[in-house]
Structures are given as C-alpha cells and as structure tokens.
Amino acid sequence: MxxxxxSAFGLKWLLVAESLFAGAYIALxxxxxxxxxxxxGQDVKGISLVVLLSSFLPVIIGFMLYRNPRFLxxxxxxxxxxxxxxxxLIWFIMPLTADLLVISLLYSLCIVFSSFISTFLTFxxxxxLKEEEIKDVTSKRTAAGNVSSIIGFTLGTLxxxxxxxxxxxxxxxSLGALIGILSTISVLFMNLSxxxxxxxxxxxxxxxxIFSVSTFFIxxxxxxxxxxxxxxxxxxxxxxxxxxxxASLSLAGTVSSIAASLFWGxxxxxxxxxxxxxxxxxxxxxxxxHAPYYHLGISIYNSFAYxxxxxxxxxxxxxxxxxxxxxxxxxxxxxxxxxxxxxAAIFGLVSGANYLLSFLIIIALYCGSLALAILTIPEVAIxxxxxxxxxxxxxxxxxxFGYRVAIEISKETIFTIFRIIALTIVFSALYLIYRILWALxx
Amino acid sequence: MLGQEGIIxxxxxxxxxxxxIVNLIxxxxxxxxxxxxxxxxxxxxxxxxxxxxxxxxxDEFFAKVTGISIPFSxxxxxxxxADLGIILIALYSxxxxxxxxxxxxxxxxxxxxxxxxxxxxxITLIIFASFxxxxxxxxxxxxxxxxMFFIVMLLVTAMLVDITALSxxxxxxxxxxxxxxxxxxxxxxxxxxxxxxxxxKIFEKKAxxxx
Numbered sequence: 001m002x003x004x005x006x007s008a009f010g011l012k013w014l015l016v017a018e019s020l021f022a023g024a025y026i027a028l029x030x031x032x033x034x035x036x037x038x039x040x041g042q043d044v045k046g047i048s049l050v051v052l053l054s055s056f057l058p059v060i061i062g063f064m065l066y067r068n069p070r071f072l073x074x075x076x077x078x079x080x081x082x083x084x085x086x087x088x089l090i091w092f093i094m095p096l097t098a099d100l101l102v103i104s105l106l107y108s109l110c111i112v113f114s115s116f117i118s119t120f121l122t123f124x125x126x127x128x129l130k131e132e133e134i135k136d137v138t139s140k141r142t143a144a145g146n147v148s149s150i151i152g153f154t155l156g157t158l159x160x161x162x163x164x165x166x167x168x169x170x171x172x173x174s175l176g177a178l179i180g181i182l183s184t185i186s187v188l189f190m191n192l193s194x195x196x197x198x199x200x201x202x203x204x205x206x207x208x209x210i211f212s213v214s215t216f217f218i219x220x221x222x223x224x225x226x227x228x229x230x231x232x233x234x235x236x237x238x239x240x241x242x243x244x245x246x247a248s249l250s251l252a253g254t255v256s257s258i259a260a261s262l263f264w265g266x267x268x269x270x271x272x273x274x275x276x277x278x279x280x281x282x283x284x285x286x287x288x289x290h291a292p293y294y295h296l297g298i299s300i301y302n303s304f305a306y307x308x309x310x311x312x313x314x315x316x317x318x319x320x321x322x323x324x325x326x327x328x329x330x331x332x333x334x335x336x337x338x339x340x341x342x343x344a345a346i347f348g349l350v351s352g353a354n355y356l357l358s359f360l361i362i363i364a365l366y367c368g369s370l371a372l373a374i375l376t377i378p379e380v381a382i383x384x385x386x387x388x389x390x391x392x393x394x395x396x397x398x399x400x401f402g403y404r405v406a407i408e409i410s411k412e413t414i415f416t417i418f419r420i421i422a423l424t425i426v427f428s429a430l431y432l433i434y435r436i437l438w439a440l441x442x
Numbered sequence: 443m444l445g446q447e448g449i450i451x452x453x454x455x456x457x458x459x460x461x462x463i464v465n466l467i468x469x470x471x472x473x474x475x476x477x478x479x480x481x482x483x484x485x486x487x488x489x490x491x492x493x494x495x496x497x498x499x500x501d502e503f504f505a506k507v508t509g510i511s512i513p514f515s516x517x518x519x520x521x522x523x524a525d526l527g528i529i530l531i532a533l534y535s536x537x538x539x540x541x542x543x544x545x546x547x548x549x550x551x552x553x554x555x556x557x558x559x560x561x562x563x564x565i566t567l568i569i570f571a572s573f574x575x576x577x578x579x580x581x582x583x584x585x586x587x588x589x590m591f592f593i594v595m596l597l598v599t600a601m602l603v604d605i606t607a608l609s610x611x612x613x614x615x616x617x618x619x620x621x622x623x624x625x626x627x628x629x630x631x632x633x634x635x636x637x638x639x640x641x642x643k644i645f646e647k648k649a650x651x652x653x
Contacts, residue, residue, distance in 0.1 A: 418497060418498075420498075422495065422498040423495075426491055426494050426498070426520060429491070429524065430520065430524055430527065433524055433527035437527055437530050437531050437534065440531060440535070440538070440546075441546075441553070
C-alpha cells in the first residue's frame with residue numbers, strides 16, 4: 001500500500017488518547033441523550049422517531065462513502081478535524097431547545113458527523129498501521145474508551161443528581177463537549193499526510209473472502225445489538241430485576257470489556273475463535289438463568305467473549321487490508337456495523353416484548369456466524385484451508401446469484417406495478433370519457 | 443305602394459336574418475369554445491396516453507401473454523377510442539346547445555345505428571382473423587377451407603341483414619332461412635366428418651355387389 005508510517009508510536013498513542021477522551025464525551029452526551037429527551041417531555045413515539053431517523057443516516061452515508069471513496073482520501077486531516085469539532089459543538093446547542101424537530105435534526109447531524117469520524121479514524125488506523133499495530137491500537141483504544149466511559153457515566157450520574165433540574169443538561173452536555181474537544185485536539189496532533197491520495201484498489205482480488213467476513217460480521221453484530229436491546233427489558237419485566245442491577249450490569253460489562261480488550265488484543269486469530277464459541281453460550285445463559293443477580297456474572301462473561309468475537313472481525317479486516325485497501329476496509333467496517341445496528345433496531349421495534357423469539361434469533365445468529373467463521377474463513381476455519389476457500393467461494397457465488405435474481409425480480413415487480421398503474425389510469429380515463437358520453441346520451 | 447310594401451318586407455326579412463344571426467352568435471362562440479377545448483383535451487390525452495401506454499408496453503405484454511400478433515396497435519386503438527369519446531362528447535354538447543334535445547335524440551339514434559354497423563365490422567374482422575388463425579394452425583385442406591369460408595360468409599350475411607333497412611318480417615324470415623341453412627350444412631358436415639369412412643365402406647360394398 002505504501003501508506004504505513006515508519007514510526008507509528010506517536011500516532012498510536014494519539015489514537016488511544018482520542019478514544020480516551022471520546023469515551024467520556026460520549027457517555028456525557030449521547031449516553032444521556034435519551035434521558036434528556038424524556039426530561040423535555042418526549043414520549044416513546046418521539047424518542048423512537050429520533051433514534052430511527054438517526055439510525056438510517058449512517059447506513060446511507062456508509063454506502064455513499066463505499067461507492068465514492070475518493071472523498072476519504074483528500075484533505076483527510078482537515079475533514080476529520082472539522083467533523084470532529086462540529087460534532088462536539090452541536091452538544092453546546094442541543095440543550096438550548098426543546099423542539100423535537102430541531103433536536104432530531106441536531107442529533108441526526110451529530111450522528112452523520114460521528115459516522116464520518118468513525119470512517120476517517122478507521123481509515124487512519126488501517127491506512128497507517130501494520131496488522132500487529134492495528135491489533136494493538138484497537139485493543140488499547142477499546143480499553144481506554146471503556147475506562148473513560150465508566151468515568152463519564154459516573155460523572156453524568158453524579159451531575160444529574162446534584163444539579164438543579166432546569167439547566168442540568170446545559171452543564172452536562174457542555175462539559176461532555178469540552179472533554180470531547182480534548183479528543184479533537186488529539187486529532188489535530190496526528191500526522192495524516194501519508195493518507196492523502198491513498199491508492200484505491202481497482203478491483204477486489206478475493207471478493208469471496210470479503211463477502212464471508214462481512215456476512216459473518218453482520219450476523220454477529222446484529223445478534224450482539226439485538227441482545228443489548230432485549231436484555232434490559234427482559235431482566236426488568238420478565239425476571240423482575242431492580243433498576244440498580246441494570247446499571248450494574250452495564251458497569252460490569254464495561255469493566256469486563258476493558259480486561260477483555262487487553263487480554264484478547266495480542267491473541268492470534270485462531271485463539272479469538274474460542275471467544276466466538278464462548279459467545280454463543282451468553283444468550284442461552286440469559287434465557288435459562290432466571291435469578292436476576294446471576295446476570296451480573298453473565299454480563300461479565302458476555303462482554304469478555306463478545307470482545308474476542310468483535311476483535312476477530314476487526315482483525316480479519318486488518319489482515320485483508322493489505323490487498324483490500326485501507327479505504328475500502330474502513331468504509332466497509334463502518335457500513336457493516338451501522339447496517340447491523342439498523343437491522344437490530346428495526347427488529348427490536350417489531351418483535352417488541354416477544355423475548356423468546358428474540359433470544360432464539362440471537363442464538364441462531366450467533367450459531368450461524370460461528371458456522372460461517374469456522375467453515376468459510378480460512379484464517380479461523382477448523383476445516384482445511386483449501387476447503388474453507390471452496391466453501392467461501394460457493395457461498396459467495398450462490399449469494400451473488402441470489403442477489404442478482406432478487407434484484408431482477410424486484411426490478412420486474414416495480415416495473416409491473418408501474419405498468420398496472422399506467423393501464424389503470426388509461427382505462428379510468430376511458431371509463432370517465434364514455435361515462436360522460438352516456439350521461440349526455442340518456 | 444307595392445314598392446314600399448316590398449321594401450318593408452325585404453327589410454323585415456333582413457331584420458329577421460340579423461336577429462337570427464345575433465341570436466346565433468353566442469351559440470357559435472360556445473361551439474367554437476367547445477371545439478377548442480375538445481382539441482386541447484385530445485392533444486393532452488394523446489400525449490399522456492402515449493406516454494402511459496408506452497410505459498405499460500401493452501402491445502408487447504399482449505403479444506407475450508396471448509402469443510398472437512395482431513395487425514394493429516392496441517396503444518393506437520385505445521388512443522383512438524379516447525379521441526372518439528371526446529369528439530362525441532363535443533358533438534353532443536354542440537348539438538344540445540345549438541339544436542336542442544330533439545336533435546340530441548336523433549343523434550343518439552344515429553349513434554346507435556353507427557355502433558351496430560361498427561359492431562358488425564368488428565365481429566366480421568374477429569371472425570375472419572379467427573378463421574385465418576385456424577386455417578394457418580391446422581393446415582386445413584382446400585375443400586374444408588372453402589366450406590368454413592362458406593359458413594363464415596353465411597354468418598356475416600345474417601349480421602348484415604340485421605342492420606339493413608328492410609322490414610322486420612323480411613329480416614326475420616331471411617335470418618331464419620340463413621340459420622336453418624347454417625344448421626343443416628353443419629349437421630351434414632358433422633355426419634360426413636364422423637362417419638365418412640363408414641359410408642365409404644357401405645358405398646364400396648354396394649358398388650362391388652353391383653359389379
């Protein structure tokens with residue numbers, strides 16, 4: 001690629017610092033956003049509208065960036081800095097209004113900026129670091145972000161309790177944004193000149209590999225996101241868990257993922273496979289253990305295993321980065337993540353309180369992602385590498401064929417609908433003309 | 443005196459003509475407006491129908507579904523039908539405004555008669571098209587083709603008799619005669635078609651016994 005900097009030491013620590021400050025910033029702003037919406041009198045409908053609207057945008061942006069990656073490789077630092085700063089500045093304005101439309105627009109803008117930031121940062125990591133360095137920096141950034149987010153949430157909870165009701169969000173969001181600006185300063189110190197005009201691969205060498213990893217990662221992240229949506233209400237309504245347990249669950253999970261990031265960060269891809277296998281047990285344990293307090297342990301276990309499986313996906317992209325290119329890798333990771341989140345959000349809304357169905361789907365998705373990984377991804381497969389490549393190729397080709405057929409059928413259906421509409425208009429007009437004539441004749 | 447009376451009567455005539463023209467002017471203007479509106483509507487309809495039917499690809503769809511290629515375009519047919527409808531509406535409106543309801547009734551009668559003639563033409567075309575199709579598909583022999591053509595002609599004649607200005611008893615007598623003729627010829631044909639081999643054998647036997 002010719003993008004790797006000779007010494008990435010400074011960049012690595014700047015990236016970790018960015019994540020460290022961003023963790024607290026996110027906890028104090030986006031982490032408390034739903035509470036803010038409730039405090040200004042929004043009901044479930046209003047909240048759903050804001051969340052759903054903001055879930056769609058990153059997917060669209062991700063697809064646009066994947067199709068037109070040239071935007072990413074020009075004036076990288078300037079664009080990243082502007083998006084980074086703009087996102088933080090929005091949180092100064094957010095508490096000044098109670099209008100749902102303005103809030104929706106501001107939050108959507110914030111999500112759009114965040115989507116660009118994630119893509120640019122992933123591009124920075126994949127474009128300037130080697131595979132081992134990517135692993136190292138990913139694990140350290142995850143750990144730092146989680147440490148900082150614990151501090152952020154603690155601070156947020158304290159401030160919510162201490163400050164007066166009228167202007168507390170003004171102070172909390174402003175504090176969060178100020179901490180966020182510290183992470184922007186970290187970005188300003190990064191040397192991203194080598195990312196300028198980065199090479200864009202003309203074609204994908206092994207598309208079946210990218211397809212297998214992307215499919216695995218979407219299935220896995222969809223299940224993970226759905227689990228995070230379903231678990232809390234299940235624990236509170238079905239198992240009767242107290243509110244503080246839910247908060248502790250989140251805290252335990254975050255602490256566990258800090259340790260997990262450091263533990264799994266240096267492991268090989270084959271070792272991370274164990275995490276993926278362990279991860280399948282999490283929803284089964286949640287479903288069958290009915291004592292709410294035991295869920296604290298499950299949360300620690302789940303975060304530990306989930307981090308490994310998540311790293312597996314990220315590290316596989318880091319490996320393919322060599323020939324797939326940093327630009328495509330980074331945009332695809334973001335697209336996959338956002339798409340999984342959107343599908344999970346929609347499914348969560350549709351499935352509602354049908355917990356059994358949701359958990360069964362999560363288990364099936366985890367099993368499916370595990371099967372995909374161990375059968376079609378040569379780096380982690382339990383079958384011989386050549387066989388895994390064949391499976392991967394078969395999966396890719398059959399999916400491609402299915403995709404083309406589906407597109408063709410959809411196109412035909414849409415055209416047929418338009419034709420029927422056109423014919424209906426014509427015949428309605430004829431009927432109208434002759435009905436008038438009949439009225440004149442009789 | 444006579445000259446003066448003559449001048450007065452001519453002036454009366456002119457007065458009458460002038461007053462009639464004055465009375466007619468609004469009607470003429472309304473007629474012109476109706477014609478203008480009809481032309482605009484026809485233009486708009488033609489344009490939009492052509493676009494919509496072009497999008498619907500009705501001719502292709504019809505050919506694909508039925509497997510039959512018809513000698514005219516369905517798109518054009520629908521457009522002509524729409525145009526005809528608009529022209530008739532405009533005509534009715536003009537007749538109603540200019541001549542009154544009595545003439546509207548007369549026009550309706552003419553239209554009914556025109557519709558009957560049109561229906562006979564359409565049915566004849568359909569019968570001949572079906573006839574052609576059957577002949578082409580089944581590769582019918584010349585004699586049989588002649589027989590089928592004869593039957594078709596009889597049916598068409600019956601329909602033509604129906605729209606002539608003959609009196610009703612004559613019409614019914616002619617149609618009755620044609621119907622009986624068609625029935626008998628179909629019956630004879632059916633007997634020949636199903637039993638001709640049997641009859642051939644009987645006649646052969648008779649011929650052999652005579653020799």
